Amino acid sequence: MKVNELKKHLNLFSILLLVLAVMNFSCEKHSAPENKGSSTDQEKIDEESIRNQGMKDPQTSDAFKPEELQSYLPDVIKSYRGLPASTGTGFREGYSWTQVTRSYTIPTGDLRITITDYADIGDFIQPKIQQINKPLAEEGETTRQISGLKDAISYEAWNLSKKSGRLEALVAKRFYIEIIATNLPAEFSGLEEVLKAINLELLAKFPAKK
Numbered sequence: 001m002k003v004n005e006l007k008k009h010l011n012l013f014s015i016l017l018l019v020l021a022v023m024n025f026s027c028e029k030h031s032a033p034e035n036k037g038s039s040t041d042q043e044k045i046d047e048e049s050i051r052n053q054g055m056k057d058p059q060t061s062d063a064f065k066p067e068e069l070q071s072y073l074p075d076v077i078k079s080y081r082g083l084p085a086s087t088g089t090g091f092r093e094g095y096s097w098t099q100v101t102r103s104y105t106i107p108t109g110d111l112r113i114t115i116t117d118y119a120d121i122g123d124f125i126q127p128k129i130q131q132i133n134k135p136l137a138e139e140g141e142t143t144r145q146i147s148g149l150k151d152a153i154s155y156e157a158w159n160l161s162k163k164s165g166r167l168e169a170l171v172a173k174r175f176y177i178e179i180i181a182t183n184l185p186a187e188f189s190g191l192e193e194v195l196k197a198i199n200l201e202l203l204a205k206f207p208a209k210k
Helices: 002-031 039-052 066-070 122-133
Strands: 086-092 095-104 110-117 142-145 152-159 164-171 175-182
Touching: 066 086, 066 095, 122 152, 122 164, 122 175
Parallel strands: none
Antiparallel strands: 086 095, 095 110, 110 175, 142 152, 152 164, 164 175
8 A cells, every 4th residue: 555655646746847847848938039030131120220211322322323314415416416425423421423424516615514413412402402593693694594394493694695604403303404605606595405405304203202
């Protein structure tokens, strides 16, 4: 009898130990730190967080590449062909911009068009807006706002007697256009016709995101 009772107590003790072991394993499983994913996954999350905060990686800037922006410069204005364009890029605080310039073969003078894509650099755009809305005229120039442009603002400063002047425009709050002219032939009545030789409507389809 005593032997059987001893065996019975040993069996109960073994079962108790097994239950305690299972409970301890369960507690450790729930208290273990959750795996947050690989370092690569975390880097992706960090990059997305930066983008959501409005910061940009210069390698993924929305600014056009110089060769893309160059395609918007007209090859010919009236009968005057354009020379090979010069290009450039700039960078500031995580943002990049691109610029292209082309001159045209005018025997009596000079005609030059520059297009700058500022993408989302609002700090550069605001002064341009003020400058275009309130242009300063030099001696002999008459300034006027150019109307009828879609998603664009522009002014022209023109010296009729010298057939010289300048024009500035901002398209889609992103693309800054500057036209400089000196001693143009008599067939030019101003610079608005030069501006409209650029495909402004196509540029307007790429507005700044901010």
